[in-house]
Amino acid sequence: MNAELSSTAFAVDLLGFVQWNDVCPSYEELGAATVLLDSGRYSGRVTRSGSFSIPDISPGVYVLSVLSHDHTFEQLRVNISDASSIPEIKTYVFGTPLLSSSAVALSYPVVLSPRSKNSYFKPHESFSLLGMFQNPMMMLMLLTAGMMLATPYIMKNLDPQSLEEFKNQQAKVASVQSSMQDGDFKSGLSTLLAADEKTKASTSGAKSQSNNGGSTIQQRKGGKGGKRR
């Protein structure tokens, strides 16, 4: 009732336009958009030329926002007073008090510029061989593989005493392997790589392949960890 009376007494039309920019170059791009004051008590649609007008606004302080499906706009503060027929337009940061003193006065008619275009999708994580090898885990694996390739040659050049030590180590590994068969998976797994080393050390043909496999396991573990974060 009050609103009706005041609107007959004094009402202002708010005019403005959408400034096309790189984010939104044309009306086709923007689609149907509506400019609202507050929750939609006053509103106007954006026409093909980009202009809009909101008629018969009674005095008060309003928040101007744009309802657009695919684009985001800044909100503005519109102050309509009894004294002047020209609305006062100020910046407004969403979530701050309405009558903030730091607001900057803007020109009238209202100029709205689209801030960003909504991107709803995330790209697919594509699988690339190069990307796979750039993974630090993968590099570590490659290094190990290189070591394994080099081991026989190092062994050849070793003196018999250290060779003996090495054999002892290998025996240890074998004992761990047998414990794994008994069901102690945890310790077994931790030495699986070493066991691999033992069997592969003697061959030379398929080393890079086995490394490839090991790294994949590592890589997948890494990926899962990242997701959980």
Place this chain on the structure above:
Amino acid sequence: MLPSLLVASLSLATAGWALHESDVGVVDWHTRLVGVPLQNTFHGDLILTATTSNVFAALNATDGSIAWRSIHDDDDPVAAFDVYNHSNVALLSGPGGSTLRTYDTSTGHLLLERRLHNPAHARRHEIQHVAITTGPGSVEGSTTLFALTNGDTVSRIDSRSGEVVWTWSSPDEGSLVVYSHIRTTPDAVYAVGFAKSKAAYTLHVTTLSIANGSTIASVNIPANLAKDRPSFVLLEAPTSSLAAPGPCLTWLESTSIRAAVLTPGLRGQVQILPGVNYTRIQDIGLAGAGQLIAFTQDGSAHVMRYDGESLRPMWEFTDVAPSQTHTESYFAGSLSEDGEPRIASVYWSHANHKAIHQTFTPRLAEGKGQVTGYTFPFRTHEHGVIRHVGSVSLYLASPLTPFTKVTFDGRSSHTHETTRLLLTTSTGTLQLWKHDVLQWSREEALSTIRVATFVPLPPSSASSSLSAGSTVGQGISGTVLTCIRRFSESILQHLRTYAVGPIIHEDGSTRSSGAPSALYSDQFGFRQVIVAATTEGVLYGLDSSDGRVIWRRLFGLGWASDRVGGRVLPVKMYVLPAKVGRVSDDGSKEETLKQTVVVVTQRRAHNSLVDTVVFEVDPLTGDDVPPLEDGESDASRSRYGPLEGKDVIQGPMIESFVLPDGQGTVAMLDEFLQVQLYPDTPATRASLANLAPSLHLVLPTRTSSTPSPGRGSDNDVSTRAQLVGHRLTFNDNVSTVHVAYPTWRIMLGPGETIRETIRNGKDAGQELSVGKVLGDRRTLYKYLNKHLRVVLTEAKGIGAQTGLESSGTMCGLYVLDSVKGTVLYRARLPAPEGRCDDVRAAFVDHWLVYSYFEDGTSAGGDGTKGWRIVSVEMYEGKKPDDVTRSFELSSYSNATTDITTYEQAYLIPYGVTALSTTSTRLGVTLKNLIVASRRRAVHSVPRRLLDPRRPLGKVSPSEAEEGLVTYDAVLPDDARLTLSHNYEVANIRQIMNAPSRLESTSLVLAIGLDLFLTRVSPSGTFDVLSENFNKAQLVLTIGGLALAIGLARPVVRRRQLRGRWYSA
């Protein structure tokens, strides 16, 4: 600094959320609708339509797709439209036609928007009082538009600039004369309307000067038009005539047609057509060509033509009145390519069970014409009411008709093979027929869904064994065997799926009787049937995997179908478990295990009688389910014909609920608080008697039927709304059924009315976790009280007392215990524009979320305007580790009020039209909030952000361990949280959700003008392979390893052999 950190952490959190572009249309679907058409016009290859859903749209006539649509707010109804310049359309909307908009017809671009008058000053009239027309001739692309608004104002508007050249207002401001039509000739604007007199309406014509809007003449034509349906037709002279005579005003007075040729000076005679007794005249869209249809008393229809001088009959259609053999004929007119009028007549023949279409082509030169006809196979049992079932003519005199509107496009050619016929059926379906071939059909009734439910499909045999077996209690070897068996079964199933493909029956009428069993669930339960009841009297079964219509049934009208007619408005829908009587114990006969869907409706007959009718259907096929007492199934009556309902209450229903007896008995309360049951058997009565002590109801009442208790007696109790708690009792002296009696009452404030009561979204018994472990190892126990209700209220006229500037309305929200009436939480919310429609709430378990618009006037507000979401959580006791075991606590215990609520408010940048939470099968997964916004999008808000215990300051280590993030008043507006992405999902009223068989995933269905369904995994898809799982990489690796083993084995063997030989 902090916000940026928060955004950074969020982007991490949301990364797992967003859709891939390739998933669009795979995990979701979207049905764009325009609403049930009110007025259609062919415009080239487009159909312009204004609908009941307040949408103005252009449909492609070739395929029925939406070219564009302009959705109007509720307070901005579409009133009139007119095409001008062949490529533009002018539209008047709003109260009294307050706003003029012009659109480009091919693209839907808004060219102009102009306010003609303030909607607050609009005048309301019972009869049409808004019209728009174009002026003669256009200069350089600018056409003159003439708009009649408010029934008393005519404006001349330049279509290009929107400039109002002149405005003419009726001197009596609509108090005596209400204008309803305008026509223009090169020299004058004719405004024709009704003048009110004591007993009837008379006609009033005013002519205005085109140039300056001054009144040339204003004449009252003494006519005696019936008050209930006054009508006249303003015919234009055909352009072929040399002189430019004015329009011909034609009306029906008692039984004779009268016509008056109008001239700017309004001098002339009223012509009376003698001889024939007419009952009705109808404008068929050919007023511009000077033709109309007049119905005679003896059941025929005359085509009347105005040739510039007089009005005379040109052709006669015989037998157009409804009879035993056919229905009433519907007429539609159109201009052919060469500008010649054509008239189409359509009726349904009971004898042939086909729709018959006749086209009348006038041959003006010979003064004759010809009629050609053909039949087309319109399926009335699906798209319109049946007129004939067996030998009983059910709907013979029903005002409901199979076609409510016919639009006809005879433009294309002389042969009727290419004529197009647009039918709007009584079920809201829009069909385009080209000759006798159905080109397309739009189910616009889907925009009027009131209640809907998800019904899980039975698993197919292979997947049922997948879910049936349990590995608990088997040895390792057994487990392995089971795994192998399952693996091979699933492989087989996959092969079968690839080879045969899923069998889907879209068309309910053509399938064989065995076919419905082909509707099986997919492996993860994403495929379910959505049963949806609309206000257009149709019940749909939709496939949740792609949104297609599986079946559709019409609601039968029962006794009202005979002579009265009426509407069936669905109120509630329940999924009932399989009937016990038909289930075999060993579970081997699975096909008898059928769930049914019960729709509780209110039938409003046209004689204003209201009945409560219950319909029960098989959700998979849409077949009738005979009520239990009927015994054997009656297959012959199902499928064809409307659904047969059961009248349960001879009057309106005030509340309904399902008895918690596991049998799915629906209880309904009538006006006298008597409980009626469906099905009503001694067994269900006994079950009600058992359960009655545990049933508690909350009913809103306006008048107090019993003397009010002492408190509040100083106020005028009878005018204040109350919430009254009820229990059920049985007294065989008084009544044969259970009756509800009041136990407690809460008096609402003066002027406060109840808008909505929301039940707890889920039965508390299902909840797995009863508490929330904090970072310091203490536990907050959730307050799980299944008797809680949320009540939304609207209080008008309290502004006078509180001195609030805004229109004096406040909205209220209460959470109360329905057993005792204890209010556990309450909030007073502002009502922008004096309305509380913007307050939405969702309540599940112990979590309440509501949204409203803060207009900066509330007492505690900081003057910030904007939309807010408030998240409230209720926990037992005063502090962590306090336990009252609320989920099993007696409601009479004092401990039920011993709760702690945590709440926090958040700002959101969009208006909310519907709220809901997700739900999963076991309730382990987090519940996200699903929000439908005014941006015509559906958003998901992560639960973590809505935790009301988010710390205000720095996050302490124990809080961080809990996963809490620092409170930020602004909820992020991340586009990747928009579930509906590029889809424009308009005017969502309701969001529903259903668990799938995967614990992680919930189905979300948004219902409004559009339909939208998607899958949501609030905690990520932890129970399926992660999407970055790379099958190719895995296969390559395994292959590589196998190759390596194959290569290494001979080498190793040789070396071992050598080692044995040479080791010693």
